[in-house]
Amino acid sequence: MNLRERLTGETLALAGLVLILVLLPSLATAFFVNFVMTQTLILGLAAATIVFLAKYGGMTSLAQLLMFGIAGFMFGNAALDGGARGLNLGWHPWAAVGFAILVTTLAAFLLGAIASRTTGIYFLMLTLVYGVIGYFVFAQIVEISGPGGITSIQRPDLLGPPVRLYYAGLLLSVVVYAGFRTIRRTAFGLALQGVRDDPIRMASLGFNVPLHRTLAFTLAGFVAGLAGLLNVWWNGQIDPASISIGPTLILLIIAVIGGISSLEGAWLGAFVYVLVFTYLRDLPFVDRIGITEARFNTVIGVIVLAIMVLSPEGLTGIVQRLRGRLRRRAATEPTASTGGSLPVHTTTQKELGGTRS
Amino acid sequence: MTPALIDADRSSSRRRLTELRRPPVWVAAVIAVAVAAWVLFLADGTPAGAAVDDPGKFLVTVLDGVTFAGLLFVAASGFTLIFGLMRTVNMAHGSLFLLAAYVAIRVQEAMVGRSRNIDPADVGLLDWLVPLLAGAGVAAVLGLLIQQVFLQWNEGQEMRQTLLTLAITVVLADQMLREFGGLAQRMVWPGAVTHFFSVMGERYAVTRLVMLGIAVLVGVLLWLWLTRTSVGIVIRAGVDDRQMVRGLGINIRRVFALTFLVGSFLAGVGGVLGASFAGAAPGTDGSWLLNALVVVIIGGLGSLKGAAAGSLLYGTVVAFSPAYLPSQYSYYAIIMTFGLLALVLAIRPYGLFGRPA
Numbered sequence: 201m202n203l204r205e206r207l208t209g210e211t212l213a214l215a216g217l218v219l220i221l222v223l224l225p226s227l228a229t230a231f232f233v234n235f236v237m238t239q240t241l242i243l244g245l246a247a248a249t250i251v252f253l254a255k256y257g258g259m260t261s262l263a264q265l266l267m268f269g270i271a272g273f274m275f276g277n278a279a280l281d282g283g284a285r286g287l288n289l290g291w292h293p294w295a296a297v298g299f300a301i302l303v304t305t306l307a308a309f310l311l312g313a314i315a316s317r318t319t320g321i322y323f324l325m326l327t328l329v330y331g332v333i334g335y336f337v338f339a340q341i342v343e344i345s346g347p348g349g350i351t352s353i354q355r356p357d358l359l360g361p362p363v364r365l366y367y368a369g370l371l372l373s374v375v376v377y378a379g380f381r382t383i384r385r386t387a388f389g390l391a392l393q394g395v396r397d398d399p400i401r402m403a404s405l406g407f408n409v410p411l412h413r414t415l416a417f418t419l420a421g422f423v424a425g426l427a428g429l430l431n432v433w434w435n436g437q438i439d440p441a442s443i444s445i446g447p448t449l450i451l452l453i454i455a456v457i458g459g460i461s462s463l464e465g466a467w468l469g470a471f472v473y474v475l476v477f478t479y480l481r482d483l484p485f486v487d488r489i490g491i492t493e494a495r496f497n498t499v500i501g502v503i504v505l506a507i508m509v510l511s512p513e514g515l516t517g518i519v520q521r522l523r524g525r526l527r528r529r530a531a532t533e534p535t536a537s538t539g540g541s542l543p544v545h546t547t548t549q550k551e552l553g554g555t556r557s
Numbered sequence: 558m559t560p561a562l563i564d565a566d567r568s569s570s571r572r573r574l575t576e577l578r579r580p581p582v583w584v585a586a587v588i589a590v591a592v593a594a595w596v597l598f599l600a601d602g603t604p605a606g607a608a609v610d611d612p613g614k615f616l617v618t619v620l621d622g623v624t625f626a627g628l629l630f631v632a633a634s635g636f637t638l639i640f641g642l643m644r645t646v647n648m649a650h651g652s653l654f655l656l657a658a659y660v661a662i663r664v665q666e667a668m669v670g671r672s673r674n675i676d677p678a679d680v681g682l683l684d685w686l687v688p689l690l691a692g693a694g695v696a697a698v699l700g701l702l703i704q705q706v707f708l709q710w711n712e713g714q715e716m717r718q719t720l721l722t723l724a725i726t727v728v729l730a731d732q733m734l735r736e737f738g739g740l741a742q743r744m745v746w747p748g749a750v751t752h753f754f755s756v757m758g759e760r761y762a763v764t765r766l767v768m769l770g771i772a773v774l775v776g777v778l779l780w781l782w783l784t785r786t787s788v789g790i791v792i793r794a795g796v797d798d799r800q801m802v803r804g805l806g807i808n809i810r811r812v813f814a815l816t817f818l819v820g821s822f823l824a825g826v827g828g829v830l831g832a833s834f835a836g837a838a839p840g841t842d843g844s845w846l847l848n849a850l851v852v853v854i855i856g857g858l859g860s861l862k863g864a865a866a867g868s869l870l871y872g873t874v875v876a877f878s879p880a881y882l883p884s885q886y887s888y889y890a891i892i893m894t895f896g897l898l899a900l901v902l903a904i905r906p907y908g909l910f911g912r913p914a
Contacts (some may be wrong), residue, residue: 260716314898317906318902321719322906327794330848336891337892450724453727500727504723507705508720512720
């Protein structure tokens with residue numbers, strides 16, 4: 201009963217948040233909506249795929265930004281006609297969308313199949329290698345990336361005004377969030393979580409462990425591809441540097457800031473990141489302590505260091521810990537201090553990519 | 558380790574026999590034969606030409622591969638040493654590599670007394686060796702500092718440690734950009750070794766052989782250290798069973814610190830060699846992290862033999878693919894790296910000499 205009450209409370213809060221976000225264009229400035237919030241939703245979508253893989257599959261993937269980039273490049277190649285950059289196939293925009301998603305999903309399936317027999321730290325390293333090799337592929341094969349990137353990419357007419365792009369991002373975010381939450385309870389999702397917790401037992405029960413991992417990675421790649429399409433429509437261009445190792449780490453960092461074991465955290469992390477990125481230079485004191493805009497990466501790196509040192513579950517972890525402490529204090533006043541942070545710690549071990557030695 | 562895994566280890570010799578009958582092994586064999594046939598007889602219209610027609614070019618490519626493998630080995634051995642003992646994936650390895658390179662370049666400039674257009678004739682042997690030790694020393698101290706401050710207290714939480722070192726990578730890359738600027742810099746080989754000799758009509762640089770010599774020296778010293786000294790015995794025991802080493806009353810923390818120091822020192826030596834060989838610039842850290850990762854993923858994490866084998870395989874592919882791909886496809890060389898990775902992982906998911914963590 202207690203659990204159900206909490207769930208409905210959480211659902212209500214989320215519904216309220218979505219309502220605010222729907223009404224946001226009439227509440228906030230155009231810059232905030234079209235720049236800050238649209239970017240937040242796009243990055244949040246991409247980061248949510250990392251969280252999905254880490255939380256339910258025990259796989260921390262650094263290849264999600266590559267999927268993001270593949271979709272963008274494929275759309276640019278297929279949709280543009282004329283000009284000196286890319287393949288210039290000149291297809292109908294929605295055919296290009298289908299093509300981009302198809303290629304991205306196939307790439308995710310292939311890469312996932314190769315990586316499917318590794319887990320934990322090996323998986324992280326392998327996907328980092330995917331990301332870097334993918335960057336070099338796009339950087340060196342200029343036929344598909346246009347010398348210096350593909351520019352002046354138009355969105356489909358349906359998404360013409362910038363605010364529609366915001367709504368598209370919002371819609372996709374809600375659908376993906378609900379979808380990932382639903383998958384958790386399906387047969388596939390349950391088996392995937394079983395694979396995360398004990399692959400050997402699942403294999404002996406007759407489940408195809410590599411196949412489950414591959415399919416999860418494919419699904420994550422598909423969603424990351426959708427986010428990549430939104431990104432390329434929002435930016436109007438894409439270049440290989442945008443999927444190099446730095447941005448790859450940034451995307452992981454976004455997932456980590458929010459908390460790598462919570463789906464909401466992906467969007468929260470993206471929001472914090474975009475806020476820092478956009479408004480850091482406006483803060484009055486930063487120039488005086490030597491943090492200029494050029495040193496943005498140092499700030500982000502230090503934030504992540506602090507988060508990983510203090511609370512590996514990120515901001516949502518901090519919130520949950522505070523909430524748990526308050527509730528425990530309310531329920532059992534005397535034993536509150538002895539309970540400590542032990543429960544939090546055990547979930548950390550398990551959910552941070554599911555690696556246990 | 559669960560009992561199931563121990564059983565799996567025991568039956569590994571039988572498993573290896575059955576593995577030989579698996580389809581990926583056949584596919585790999587067929588591909589290897591096809592590649593050899595292509596390089597030897599069919600590769601007309603490539604930059605190098607078929608090996609039987611132009612044995613000089615072939616020999617030079619082999620030398621390129623082996624000497625580059627030497628550099629790869631120096632860079633990857635520290636990475637694999639640290640992982641083998643501590644299960645820490647030190648993602649800051651590439652940053653230490655680049656930092657050592659920059660420091661060595663600065664020291665060399667100070668010693669020669671000029672900051673650009675240094676003539677190799679002006680560079681004595683000491684003007685190269687002292688910067689080498691200075692750069693590698695700085696990398697070693699910084700590596701030790703990272704281990705003491707950020708990694709020592711959360712031992713066993715692999716994912717947390719990995720994310721910590723990734724954040725350090727972001728910060729270090731940004732700070733190095735601030736300190737050393739964005740231009741490519743180069744370390745100058747001492748004049749005594751900058752000669753050329755002739756291999757079947759092709760000129761070949763002695764410096765590359767020097768690089769290989771240093772790599773072999775490093776490999777032999779490492780091997781002697783690990784097999785013939787009491788510290789080495791403790792390290793190898795720690796790789797097999799950390800808890801037991803602790804139980805025997807050995808202060809494994811001190812051994813951890815020493816290993817991190819040596820591993821970071823090796824990263825630094827690699828960095829200085831790399832700066833002499835190809836220069837240093839922002840982004841070098843990322844590409845050398847990639848190189849180290851590819852080598853250890855192919856060879857197997859934590860195994861020195863694996864690092865050597867992985868370096869040779871990867872070095873060969875890196876040297877051969879631009880030379881023996883048809884000229885208009887030279888840019889696709891990076892895909893060959895990916896192909897090698899996929900092939901090895903399809904046969905042995907944990908690398909050639911690796912074993913499941």
